[in-house]
Amino acid sequence: MNQTLTPSPHHSHSHENTVPRPALIMAGALVALSIVLTATVSFGYVDREAVPQVERAKAAVAPAQMRQLRFEDVANGNVRVSDAETGKLVLLVEQDTQSGGFIRGVMRGLARERRMYGIGSVPPFELTLWQDGSLSLHDTATGRDVELGGFGNDNRVVFMELLDGAGA
Structure with a gap:
C-alpha cells in the first residue's frame, strides 16, 4: 500500500512575501518628509521649540x-x-x-x-x-x-x- 500523494492544484500557494507598491511609496514619502522637516529646523528655516x-x-x-x-x-x-x-x-x-x-x-x-x-x-x-x-x-x-x-x-x-x- 504504497501511495504517493501528489499536490492538488487547488492547494498550491506561494510563499513569496510582497508589500503592496502603494504602501512602499507611502513609507518612502514619510521618510523623505521627516528628513525635509528635520533639515528645515537644522538650517534655521523653522524655529526650534520655544524655551x-x-x-x-x-x-x-x-x-x-x-x-x-x-x-x-x-x-x-x-x-x-x-x-x-x-x-x-x-x-x-x-x-x-x-x-x-x-x-x-x-x-x-x-x-x-x-x-x-x-x-x-x-x-x-x-x-x-x-x-x-x-x-x-x-x-x-x-x-x-x-x-x-x-x-x-x-x-x-x-x-x-x-x-x-x-x-x-
Missing part, C-alpha cells in the same frame, strides 16, 4: 513672586522644605501623599543631577511665579529649570502653596 526662559526674556516678563527654598531628606523618608533665608519650616512632605509624591518626584531628578556634580542640599532652589502666570523651579547650583505648569494644575498648585507657606 520658556527665552520667551519670557523676549516678552520682558518679570517675576511676580519668588522664594528660595531648601529641600532636605528626613530619616523617616519625608522631605523637609524650608525657607532658605530664614531656615523656617515651610512644609514637611510626607512620602505617602499624592502631593508629596509629586514634589518628591520633581526633586528626585534635580537631586540626582546635583549628586552627579557632587553638590549637596545646601544651595537653595528658587521657586518663581511669573507675571504671565507660569511657575518655575530653578536650581541655583546647576542652573537647571523645571517648568511646573506642564504637569497639570493640581500639581502646579502643590508648588504654588510653597510660595506662601508657613515659613514666610
Whole structure:
C-alpha cells in the first residue's frame, strides 16, 4: 500500500512575501518628509521649540513672586522644605501623599543631577511665579529649570502653596 500523494492544484500557494507598491511609496514619502522637516529646523528655516526662559526674556516678563527654598531628606523618608533665608519650616512632605509624591518626584531628578556634580542640599532652589502666570523651579547650583505648569494644575498648585507657606 504504497501511495504517493501528489499536490492538488487547488492547494498550491506561494510563499513569496510582497508589500503592496502603494504602501512602499507611502513609507518612502514619510521618510523623505521627516528628513525635509528635520533639515528645515537644522538650517534655521523653522524655529526650534520655544524655551520658556527665552520667551519670557523676549516678552520682558518679570517675576511676580519668588522664594528660595531648601529641600532636605528626613530619616523617616519625608522631605523637609524650608525657607532658605530664614531656615523656617515651610512644609514637611510626607512620602505617602499624592502631593508629596509629586514634589518628591520633581526633586528626585534635580537631586540626582546635583549628586552627579557632587553638590549637596545646601544651595537653595528658587521657586518663581511669573507675571504671565507660569511657575518655575530653578536650581541655583546647576542652573537647571523645571517648568511646573506642564504637569497639570493640581500639581502646579502643590508648588504654588510653597510660595506662601508657613515659613514666610
